[in-house]
Amino acid sequence: EKIPLTLIRDGHAPYLTGSMLDEYIASGLQSDHETCVLEEGREKLQKGMYLYMREGITERNLQTLIPLATPCTSSRCCFCTDDRHADMLVTSGHIDDCIRKAIEYGCEPEIAYKMASLSAAERFRLDDRGAISPGRVADFCILSDLNNCTVKATFKKGTKISPNQWNPVQNEISQCPFHARIPSVQEILIRGRGTARVIRIQEGQIGTTAEYTQISGEDIPDIKRDILKAVVVSRYHPERIGVGxxxxxxxxxxxxxxxxxxDSHNIIAIGTSDDEILRALSTVIKHKGAMVARSDTKECCLPLSIAGLMSELPYENVHAELTNLHRITDACGAIADPFMYLSFLALTVIPEIRVTTKGVFDVNMFSHVPIFTDT
Structure with a gap:
């Protein structure tokens, strides 16, 4: 029912090919930003889709896909940065980073800049911008270095913007539902033993794989095998708590x-003990939304006062707090940028296996399944 409401329809279609991709396109979807495989991207372009080549924190697909950007296909190719936290925006940049990397990976500069400007504008039917020509809005940058995309000056509607000219509009913060409660130890216990479904995250990718491991609930966490408990607490319904x-x-x-x-933005946590998990969850709930990292000796918290998703703080402060969070996670041995992997752990439309407030979710079967296969 929603698809006909707009003429611009973006999709999520990782690993979709063949007749299933045909059906997906025929339903009205026009683009994809989840493509991870070269041949998959080639097929989507051949079948008329727009291809957004993504380079986020943990979803790094640009190097794989950029060979598809040619003079013939560039009008259907754009860049995508889903997702980047404020620290990556400060240290690496945004679409400018995609331009630099595309050129580094062998893309012609003219094609890279077209993907970042005209191709994207025309895709979203912003016909009054995307190029410097009569009748278009004079939004543009002057570069001092083409290959490194070094911005010397920025113009908005023909007027030069100074670095300190931006003043954010002060709006009243919208209050969103946040009815979460701290679970009890009993509610997050894993009972049973046998062959368990384990969500395996993939470094540098959004997808997960299902691993089947002999384990007992009493042995979790299993630090030697890097198997941890994941807990999802509903922010809308206090009684809904899932474990994986x-x-x-x-x-x-x-x-x-x-x-x-x-996409539901429930509270999610992983940890090396039930006590640590519950303490981290408690801090998130106390602030009605936050990012929290705990070690044996310290805790760091970045409150997210806007719907539990965004901070009111200036970006410099957000960057500093994210740095503090990562100092703790690094000291605890975590993978780089663990919060981004954590944010996708409950995303039930991306294969192969996830965890929700109802427990483990098999994306291929599109149903919830028990932790133990013989349950």
């Missing part, structure tokens, strides 16, 4: 928790 197992975060002590958890 995850491998790949690398934590040797402490816990992390966040209220950024696509």
């Amino acid at each position: 197992l995850v491998r790949g975060f690398g934590l040797t002590n402490g816990a992390i928790a966040s209220s950024i958890s696509h």
Whole structure:
């Protein structure tokens, strides 16, 4: 019912090919930003889709896909940065970073800049911008270095913008539902033993794989095998609490928790003990949304006062707090940028296996399944 409401329809279609892709396109979807495989991207372009080549924090697909950007295809190719936290925006940049990397990976500069400007504008039917020509809005940058995309000056509607000219509009913060409660130890216990479904995160990718491991609930966490407990607490319905197992975060002590958890944005946590998980969850709930990292000796918190998803703080402060969070996770042995992997752990439309407030979710079967296969 929603698809006909707009003429611009973006999709999420990782690993979709063949007749299933045909059906997906025929339903009205026009683009994809989840493509991870070269031949998959080639097929989507051949079938008339727009291809957004993504380079986020943990979803790094640009090097794989950029060979598809040619003079013939560039009008259907754009860049995508889903997702980047404020620290990466400060240290690496945004679309400018995609331009630099595309050129580094062998893309012609003219094609890279077209993807970042005209191709994107025309895709979204912003016909009054995207190029410097009569009748178009004079939004543009002057560069001092083409290959490094070094911005010398920025113009908005023909007027030069000074670095300190931006003043954010002060709006009243919208209050969103946040009815979460701290679970009890009993509610997050894993009972049973046998062959368990374990969510395996993939470094540098959004997808996960299902691993099947012999384990007992009493042995969780299994630090030696890097198998940790994942807990999802509903922010809307206090009674809904789900538990699963995850491998790949690398934590040797402490816990992390966040209220950024696509797409429902329930609270999600992983940790090396039930006590640490519950303490991290408690801090998130106390602030009605936050990113929290705990070690054996300290805790760091970035409150997210806007719907539990965004901070009111200036970006410099957000950057500093994210740095502090990562200092703790690094000291605890975690994978780089663990909060981004955590945010996708409950995303039930991306294969292969996830965890929600109802427990483990098999994306291929599109149904919830028990932790133990013989349950």
